[in-house]
Amino acid sequence: MLDGGALFGVIPKSLWAEKYPANEKNLCNLSMRCMLIIAEDRKILIDAGIGSKQDDKFFRYYYLNGKATLKGSLGKAGVAFDGITDVVLTHLHFDHCGGGVEYNEDNVPVPAFKNARYWVSRQQWEWALNPNQREKSSFLQENFVPVKTNGQLEFIDKNFELVPGVELRIFNGHTDGQIIPFVRYNNKTLVFTGDLIPTSAHIPLSWICAYDTKPLAAFNEKKEFLEEALKNNYTLFFEHDINVECCNLMMTEKGIRVGKCFTLNEFLSY
Numbered sequence: 414m415l416d417g418g419a420l421f422g423v424i425p426k427s428l429w430a431e432k433y434p435a436n437e438k439n440l441c442n443l444s445m446r447c448m449l450i451i452a453e454d455r456k457i458l459i460d461a462g463i464g465s466k467q468d469d470k471f472f473r474y475y476y477l478n479g480k481a482t483l484k485g486s487l488g489k490a491g492v493a494f495d496g497i498t499d500v501v502l503t504h505l506h507f508d509h510c511g512g513g514v515e516y517n518e519d520n521v522p523v524p525a526f527k528n529a530r531y532w533v534s535r536q537q538w539e540w541a542l543n544p545n546q547r548e549k550s551s552f553l554q555e556n557f558v559p560v561k562t563n564g565q566l567e568f569i570d571k572n573f574e575l576v577p578g579v580e581l582r583i584f585n586g587h588t589d590g591q592i593i594p595f596v597r598y599n600n601k602t603l604v605f606t607g608d609l610i611p612t613s614a615h616i617p618l619s620w621i622c623a624y625d626t627k628p629l630a631a632f633n634e635k636k637e638f639l640e641e642a643l644k645n646n647y648t649l650f651f652e653h654d655i656n657v658e659c660c661n662l663m664m665t666e667k668g669i670r671v672g673k674c675f676t677l678n679e680f681l682s683y
């Protein structure tokens with residue numbers, strides 16, 4: 414859970430609470446949805462959740478809830494950790510990459526996916542190793558340094574096609590070098606919106622997280638992205654929206670807004 418004020422920045426609570434309710438402590442409940450893409454001989458995981466390495470004191474602030482785990486969810490899909498060939502980390506904030514590294518029997522942090530290459534943007538990697546004061550507490554070195562130590566790190570420097578139909582594009586408003594994956598499926602495009610648009614409530618342009626390091630860049634990137642998405646009828650997939658997995662967009666007199674909401678399974682079946 415996260416404080417609703419931090420989640421919606423300058424937007425007054427009277428507006429955001431209608432779209433994304435908070436509890437009595439002003440906390441909004443979020444998901445940490447990852448995505449598995451199976452493409453020919455590759456099994457690609459997008460983001461890895463918060464993981465379980467941190468101590469109780471750390472987790473006390475985030476009120477983890479629900480029973481889903483990465484192991485459980487991948488297991489249901491019939492995929493073992495060792496079967497993952499690629500892990501794309503949109504960025505290195507702990508709620509996106511923590512599950513990518515775990516402690517081994519000797520209490521040493523090691524990559525949880527030992528046969529995978531881990532894809533990170535070079536800008537984000539450098540940012541995470543030498544963090545600015547504002548983002549420092551979001552970059553926990555044990556979440557990503559072991560990936561390099563174990564020789565599993567791959568950089569992308571610019572927009573990049575990981576496999577045919579999976580394009581990784583770079584955005585800088587939330588944090589430098591955030592990767593946003595665009596996935597082609599059945600002649601449709603599904604966009605894993607990461608922290609570019611964390612929930613369906615963040616679609617209006619000025620609804621920007623207080624966490625974003627460059628709010629004006631975030632605003633412009635979102636505007637450009639939403640115009641492209643509306644024009645090409647993209648489906649948005651939300652990592653953090655606990656209620657809405659996917660939606661498409663529509664134009665209204667106030668600007669681009671949520672169109673239809675549906676589940677990922679519904680997207681896959683039509």
Ligand SMILES: [Zn+2]
Pocket residue numbers: 504506587588608
């Ligand atoms: Zn983030």
